[in-house]
Amino acid sequence: MTPIASFQALLRIPTVSTRDAEAWDHSVFDAFHAELRAQFPLLHKTLELTRVGSHGLLFRWPGLAKDRPVVLMAHSDVVPVEGEWTHPPFGAVVEDGIIWGRGTLDCKGSLAAICQAVEDLLADGHTPAQDVWLSFGCNEEVAGDAAPLAVEELRRRGVIPWFVLDEGGAVAYDAFPGVEKPIAVIGVTEKGITSLELRVDGRGGHASTPAPLGPTARLARAITRLDRSPMRASAPDATVELFRRAAPHAKTPMRYALSVAVRSRALLTRLLLLAGPEPAAMARSTIAVTTLSGSPALNVVAARATAGVNIRILVGDTMAEAIAHVRKVIDDPEVRIRVVDAGEPSPSSPLDEAFDLIAATTEEHFPHAVTSPYVMMAATDARHFTKISDRVYRFTPFEMTKAQRESIHTHDEHITVDAYLKGIAWYRTLIERL
Numbered sequence: 001m002t003p004i005a006s007f008q009a010l011l012r013i014p015t016v017s018t019r020d021a022e023a024w025d026h027s028v029f030d031a032f033h034a035e036l037r038a039q040f041p042l043l044h045k046t047l048e049l050t051r052v053g054s055h056g057l058l059f060r061w062p063g064l065a066k067d068r069p070v071v072l073m074a075h076s077d078v079v080p081v082e083g084e085w086t087h088p089p090f091g092a093v094v095e096d097g098i099i100w101g102r103g104t105l106d107c108k109g110s111l112a113a114i115c116q117a118v119e120d121l122l123a124d125g126h127t128p129a130q131d132v133w134l135s136f137g138c139n140e141e142v143a144g145d146a147a148p149l150a151v152e153e154l155r156r157r158g159v160i161p162w163f164v165l166d167e168g169g170a171v172a173y174d175a176f177p178g179v180e181k182p183i184a185v186i187g188v189t190e191k192g193i194t195s196l197e198l199r200v201d202g203r204g205g206h207a208s209t210p211a212p213l214g215p216t217a218r219l220a221r222a223i224t225r226l227d228r229s230p231m232r233a234s235a236p237d238a239t240v241e242l243f244r245r246a247a248p249h250a251k252t253p254m255r256y257a258l259s260v261a262v263r264s265r266a267l268l269t270r271l272l273l274l275a276g277p278e279p280a281a282m283a284r285s286t287i288a289v290t291t292l293s294g295s296p297a298l299n300v301v302a303a304r305a306t307a308g309v310n311i312r313i314l315v316g317d318t319m320a321e322a323i324a325h326v327r328k329v330i331d332d333p334e335v336r337i338r339v340v341d342a343g344e345p346s347p348s349s350p351l352d353e354a355f356d357l358i359a360a361t362t363e364e365h366f367p368h369a370v371t372s373p374y375v376m377m378a379a380t381d382a383r384h385f386t387k388i389s390d391r392v393y394r395f396t397p398f399e400m401t402k403a404q405r406e407s408i409h410t411h412d413e414h415i416t417v418d419a420y421l422k423g424i425a426w427y428r429t430l431i432e433r434l
Helices: 003-011 026-039 041-046 108-123 146-156 215-228 237-249 254-261 265-274 319-330 353-365 381-387 402-407 417-432
Strands: 048-052 056-061 065-075 098-100 130-137 163-172 183-190 192-201 286-293 304-313 336-341 370-376 392-400 414-416
Touching: 003 026, 003 098, 003 108, 003 417, 026 041, 041 108, 048 146, 056 146, 065 108, 065 146, 065 381, 098 417, 108 130, 108 392, 108 417, 130 146, 146 381, 163 353, 163 370, 163 381, 163 402, 183 237, 183 353, 183 381, 192 215, 192 319, 215 286, 215 304, 215 319, 237 254, 237 265, 237 370, 254 265, 286 319, 304 319, 319 336, 353 370, 353 392, 353 417, 381 392, 392 402, 392 414, 392 417, 402 414, 414 417
Parallel strands: 065 130, 065 163, 163 392, 183 370
Antiparallel strands: 048 056, 056 130, 098 414, 163 183, 183 392, 192 304, 192 336, 286 304
């Protein structure tokens, strides 16, 4: 089969993950594994396979040496389907040079491209210079256990990766106002995620005789205080470097503004805060109130009101600092704060020879792009691998427009045929140059 047909076969299997373990359809993941074996027989014949957790896969491709092993990552699960789609979300329709479907970008595209590159190299008789591990998670979208279990398996075997590469940045078009060139952003760190529950308890009662400052009003006041008091801002090193590299390619007067700003972290930080929510998130930890609950009836005063708070912690800040900020800003002992999920930002990976290899491969295949490190806003399975490797990077070697990036986790997710084939070539070159 052709690379596109193999990719389509994987996209058609609805490997949707959910936080409710009982709602999982494990048969679709079994079907995905069977299809993976059918599409990439040399990979399964040559590489050693270890099952991780329920449906995680960990392959080892023995190299000529094993002192600097490399881990290439992706995940097979996808988020549920929402919204109105131009084509069926699991139809893998190819039309006018575009492949439509859930998982094309996040993240079956990376998984299939890695497998295709390995399959092609095996067909050519290639043996990598170093051991290559393929770690394919099955529950990344729900912060599951496949990646941590893979890390523990590698630790048990004494494997200390020279570098780890997971999904993340892309060859992003329309990334910054005034910069026409695409920016190939390689994540060298990612924000931590901490989730809190705010809770206020009260007596409740009939809505006709409400007491002042009841649970809902007290909770609303706390939320308003949070919204008005963001955390301190400071652009991290990777963000400064990103704009330093992008500045020469910007149009005037943006070129002048960026060139001046990158000489002063404080000035760059102020510009990012003024540029809108997305740029501002590059310069500070963000706090978002995401869920609310109160009374079950319109004529009943709530006896308990709760709010969910999602904090994305920027490198340089800590979880303890973020929680202390929330507590100080709310300034109300009646608002109870419970930590639901905790996660620190990932340590920054160095811009050394491992980064240079990834960057050089990118510059060869995407010479029209500006390659740069950056801070990834979202979370990936890669964060778990910082326990066993100092060099953990996040890059998806696909060209993506702004519309494509916005389709991730929503409707009409898609990738061009040309971009997918370029991604396969990128992974092949990376492996050949180890």
